[in-house]
Amino acid sequence: MGSYVRLRNKKLIVTADDFGLTQGVNEAIVLAHRQGVVTSASLMVNGLAFESAAALARQHAGLDIGLHLNLTQGHPVSDPGTIPSLAGSRGFLYDHPLALAVGLIRRRVRAIDLEREIQAQLERALGVGLGITHVDGHKHVHVIPRVLQLLCQVAPAYGIKALRSVIERAPGLRSLLLRNPQARWLLLKQHLFGKTASAIWKLWWPVRASPALVVPERFYGITQTGFLDFDAFTSVIHDLQSGVNELMCHPGYVDDGLNRTPTRLRSQRERELELLTTRKVRDLIDESGVELISYRHLVEDYGSCDTGPVFRRYSPL
Template sequence: MARPRVRLVVTADDFGYCPRRDEGIVEAFLAGAVTSVSLLVNGAAAESAAELARRHRIPTGLHANLSEGRPVGPARHGASSLLGPEGFFLGKMGFREAVAAGEVVLPQVRRCGFRKMLVVRGELEAQLSRFRELLGRDPTHVDGHQHVHVLPGVCQVFAEALQACGVRFTRLPMERGVGGCAWLEAPARAFACAVEQDARAAMGPFARHGLRSVPPTAYPCPLRPAAVPLMPRHLQVDRCLRGPEHLRPAHVRSPRVRGTG
């Protein structure tokens, strides 16, 4: 029986973080190894990255950021539960701890049985607006920097904001078996497992608001959605080769991807 055709989508996030990183992402796109990007609109190089995306016609989504750098919305004008004393977001773990402690809220309103985090909604809407200013259109998709979009409570507000602006696609970071990845250090494995648990809980809110993503069981062949940690300290060839063992060239049918290995 013929193997089903698979379209491999490779999204480079953190576009707009810094010029050197952006240059590498564009090079990968032009080589056919990357198919889309996710833009950090509060990144130091957001404007130049947007120009690169326009120039090279790169499919571009929003990399919603609630954990790193400075906000672009109303929070930047004063005290906010999203920010530390210096006016920066609380960080990867700091934001998670604040959400878990119920601190990332303005006066709460109840609607349909959930608590709406107004300060989060305001920042998400501001980032969507900034994206439109930079690109002149809506994002093709929206995902979350450091997976903030699947956190409890945040996922509901995230889904509402995307539905309101007509965005239909996001990412559910559900890598099956990540807990058994010996090539990841223990803290990274624990974080990945927590993210997967949050992502499973976010499936309901996302579906109710019409958001689509690639389900982890979509493929009968060994190819399945995966993310390989490629932050600077993980950028070793042997680590990258050991990680995605289930990704095999024989399963890739996209002409943009073939021949790029």
């Protein structure tokens, strides 16, 4: 069975999602790493600015890079003709994790197509010389049981040793709702999604887990997506418990690429960038005795895992 890493003291991975989405997002993530508290980035290999993200990652070796598995937005890495149940000429057929999950349950999506696209995305990331430390999912698709099962089989064969755990915590929800009354229903919807994803993860991770994979113990950020301000950040820091925790964030600049992208996170990304690079956030972390780490540290600190990803082609059983 895969392992939750339980280490003494409060440790926090701060992961910026959507690396590779646009040039503005790429530049903001690197800035949030260099001048802020971001320790890890999740790479979209089918993003508009993937090549730029890969180049920036090579220039900033201290920024941990994971694969942001994307099965619902844009175009696949595989030739659509080779994964007809998952994608067509216009891109992915399912634009939401729930729709994809239903497609899998009803067997409209073939597992072999899903497996082929997971392999293709891993190989594209590793093929540009990046050391991929972990995998998570765009819109948390990796929580879907069939996707999780395939990842647990495929990822270790490519030298990947960690996945994102979605055991969502949402401290300060009442205060967050009071500060954003106009977005009450959106926040509650995100909170419900986070709790649902957490319940699915808790049910299926013990069943699907691979002994070669480790995951953080707790996760923050689904409920706060688009609303991560200093008060919300403070609530997270004060809620952290001993062991490894992860906070998801979405820094970015609003540019032409982002304006052409189907996302509701626009100006919110710039506000998050400002937050993540402020001195008071760093001071809060230091004063709270929290140690910032990356997925690389998580894997290295777990005694049974050797360091450094190994690139090996996966052959399905």
